[in-house]
Amino acid sequence: MACFKKTYCLFKCYVFQYYQWLPFALKTTLFFVIGMGSVLYTVYFPSSLHRLLCCVGFSVQEIFVEGRKRTDLSGIKRALNLIPQKSLFSLDLPKILNTIERMPWVRSAVIERILPNRVYIRLCEKDxxxxxxxxxxxxxxxxxxxxxxxxxxxxxxxxxxxxxxxxxxxxxxxxxxxxxxxxxxxxxxxxxxxxxxxxxxxxxxxxxxxxxxxxxxxxxxxxxxxxxxxxxxxxxxxxxxxxxxxxxxxxxxxxxxxxxxxxxxxxxxxxx
Missing domain, CATH: 3.40.50.11690 (Cell division protein FtsQ/DivIB)
Structure with missing residues (x-):
């Protein structure tokens, strides 16, 4: 691990040492290539990106549900559709919210991401x-x-x-x-x-x-x-x-x- 950090630091120093001498046009082109590469990677390899996010600590670890008295907890889990190594940013919050609000006991609901690894759900149930x-x-x-x-x-x-x-x-x-x-x-x-x-x-x-x-x-x-x-x-x-x-x-x-x-x-x- 120490060897990896040392190699990373040397690489970063080497890159930035020569980067500052590059012409402006080449810098702009480099930024454009890196940006477009990131976008294309996100579009065509989303699962790889989410696995990477999970590796750096953005996997869903905790779910907080407030206001639940009679709502089926297993139904909420099914709505979240959590699988191993699922990143926090892969959750489709509008779709999940729509599914939860269609549950029999739920009048309204709120769902939020709490960085780095928590999901917060607040329910208002019917009486x-x-x-x-x-x-x-x-x-x-x-x-x-x-x-x-x-x-x-x-x-x-x-x-x-x-x-x-x-x-x-x-x-x-x-x-x-x-x-x-x-x-x-x-x-x-x-x-x-x-x-x-x-x-x-x-x-x-x-x-x-x-x-x-x-x-x-x-x-x-x-x-x-x-x-x-x-x-x-x-x-x-x-x-x-x-x-x-x-x-x-x-x-x-x-x-x-x-x-x-x-x-x-x-x-x-x-x-x-």
Whole structure:
């Protein structure tokens, strides 16, 4: 190694000693020949160039992935297509970024080279807010933009059982308004909702009580329901809030209807 360094130093001194005496035209020609030779070598022998870059320390050694919670790590590795002795400059970053952003859980991503041998990837993942029960009772995770993240297997449904379950062809694109209203009013007893063709929601409280909300007024309808909730008899199965002036109730036919004495007793207890 010491012998190689000594030979290199002697060669460099020899070249520069005679280079300074060359005419300007010859210097320009020499630079042009060396430059064109480098370009042609890069074009026709790219693999050799990347092997050379790897030899001088520019091979990919470390990959940093930030923001990953649910994205498949093996999918990221496949997108990078790393092979032994692959240089950092051989990575097609736009192509890799496009592949990563098409992965199910990824909303957006950033990829950068960090010299001399690192690749940095930052992910922004999608957050599921509901489970959409689509055609043939197949279930899908939905994000806040109403797009499908992934289809759920029967084994995965238990994992996402606490999410709001929605039905209806246009339910995914309208679920954000409903979810915002539920969060704003701190309602945690609604676990299922159906979006109808008329453009409104039927929500189910404690899986049994159906509340028909007015069209385009999700928050207002839920506020009315909260104000009336303590006055609703237990054997009511449907509450219709579509009219702003009245409240219609449908009682369970299998349950006992409240008689006048029960209603008077209940109102008296409420007054006390």
């Amino acid at each position: 599921p807010i509901a489970v959409w029960i689509g055609p043939e009772q197949k279930q899908y995770l939905i994000d806040k933009e109403g797009t499908i993240i992934v289809a759920l297997n029967p084994k995965d449904t238990v994992k996402w059982n606490k999410l709001l379950k929605i039905m209806g062809a246009n339910a995914p694109s309208n679920v954000l308004d409903l979810q915002r209203a539920l969060s704003l009013l701190h309602i945690k007893t609604i676990h299922r909702a159906v979006f109808l063709r008329s453009g409104r929601w039927d929500v189910y409280v404690d899986h049994t009580l159906c509340v028909k909300l007015p069209e385009g007024e999700v928050t207002f309808g839920l506020q009315r329901f909260l104000a009336l909730r303590h006055k609703i008899p237990k054997n009511v199965k449907v509450i219709d809030l579509r009219s702003g002036d009245s409240v219609l109730m449908e009682f369970d036919k299998n349950g006992p209807l409240p008689n006048k004495e029960q209603r008077d007793k209940k109102e008296k207890n409420e007054e006390v």
